[in-house]
Amino acid sequence: MKIVDVHTEVFRYKSNVARDLEGHTHPGPERDAAQTLVKIVTNEGAEGYCFGGDKQAIEHLVKPALVGEDPFYREKIWQRLKQWQRQSQLFSDRVVATVDMALWDLAGRYLNQPVYKLLGGYRDKVPAYASTMCGDEVEGGLNTPETYADFAEKCKKQGYSALKLHTWMPPVSWAPDPKRDVAACRAVRERVRDDMDLMLDCWHHYSREEALYIGRELERLNFHWFEEPMDEHNTSSYVWLTNQLDIPVVGPETAEGKMCTRAEWIVRGASDISRGGVADLGGITPLMKTVHLCESFGVRLEVHGGGAGNLQVLGAMGIPGEYYERGLLHPFLDYEKPAPWLKEIVDPMDGQGYVHIPQRPGLGLDIDFDYIKDNPVIT
Numbered sequence: 001m002k003i004v005d006v007h008t009e010v011f012r013y014k015s016n017v018a019r020d021l022e023g024h025t026h027p028g029p030e031r032d033a034a035q036t037l038v039k040i041v042t043n044e045g046a047e048g049y050c051f052g053g054d055k056q057a058i059e060h061l062v063k064p065a066l067v068g069e070d071p072f073y074r075e076k077i078w079q080r081l082k083q084w085q086r087q088s089q090l091f092s093d094r095v096v097a098t099v100d101m102a103l104w105d106l107a108g109r110y111l112n113q114p115v116y117k118l119l120g121g122y123r124d125k126v127p128a129y130a131s132t133m134c135g136d137e138v139e140g141g142l143n144t145p146e147t148y149a150d151f152a153e154k155c156k157k158q159g160y161s162a163l164k165l166h167t168w169m170p171p172v173s174w175a176p177d178p179k180r181d182v183a184a185c186r187a188v189r190e191r192v193r194d195d196m197d198l199m200l201d202c203w204h205h206y207s208r209e210e211a212l213y214i215g216r217e218l219e220r221l222n223f224h225w226f227e228e229p230m231d232e233h234n235t236s237s238y239v240w241l242t243n244q245l246d247i248p249v250v251g252p253e254t255a256e257g258k259m260c261t262r263a264e265w266i267v268r269g270a271s272d273i274s275r276g277g278v279a280d281l282g283g284i285t286p287l288m289k290t291v292h293l294c295e296s297f298g299v300r301l302e303v304h305g306g307g308a309g310n311l312q313v314l315g316a317m318g319i320p321g322e323y324y325e326r327g328l329l330h331p332f333l334d335y336e337k338p339a340p341w342l343k344e345i346v347d348p349m350d351g352q353g354y355v356h357i358p359q360r361p362g363l364g365l366d367i368d369f370d371y372i373k374d375n376p377v378i379t
């Protein structure tokens, strides 16, 4: 089988999510937005799909690299794309991830199996944590410790057994504020009592002393893990912090360098639990390499972010990987409603807080191709 085309379709939709100046998402007024579908086509009719990616990078860089290749040579293709990243700004890990996931989708569709079973299935459902959006200044949103507590209570009633707060970050006018972060954590713990695992992912640029202060408070509040309180490029600061805290420190999440960076963190003892998702690392292929790396060191890995690719990997992880990150959630947004280009959400959750891995072939996306055809963006 040979790849004959790599094609992108850009289409429009209405979004009620906005990004602030630092890139964090919040509810916003309805606006026009665009999404991209990447499609890999073969001479035998087999196709693979993934959403995301950059049209220019896919059509000018990825397509020439893929056409003529066997789509089952995922490792060869991934290694080649990784090497090309060194010199090309357009070739982000997110772009490589989109291509890699479309290839996995193609394999699953062709073989009529969900991706996690091709990887080597381990489980069919994963407990989820409610992952909040970052704090805001909107009345009744996520603007006070009390509103976080209200939202946590709502999530608990919905079935979640765990919740992670993303607290206030600039450009929120009062952020950053370690004491306020701790106040939100305390309000949530008091409201849900001991019935939920709780985690904190706060501002990512605190000083060592601020991070240590927050971590010690989280220990008192019996939090489950502490995530990215400092710049992840400063590995020594994470070694310093992890050595002093009992609460598990999780990371690195956003640091570049794929599985190599995770290996260095493990060797240096810079965190207790490793981290990474398909978009951070460059696809399912490197995330599985990281899973196996962690297994060799007896280190847990918490997968960063939701979505089809991360969920399929969680189904194939023989090491803990305790939770699926469901979100980002906000009291004003309906997460259970599918995006306009999907007929069903990819991560339905039951009343006990488990997300069931879709059994459809490939990544498990139920794509509304008519919607995409009817809403083209002419580029």
Ligand code: LLH
Binding pocket: 023, 024, 025, 131, 134, 166, 201, 253, 304, 305, 325
């Ligand atoms: O900063 C944000 O908007 C969130 O923290 C985001 O990066 C989220 O993906 C995350 O860190 N999850 O753990």
Ligand code: MG
Binding pocket: 201, 227, 228, 253
């Ligand atoms: Mg995080």
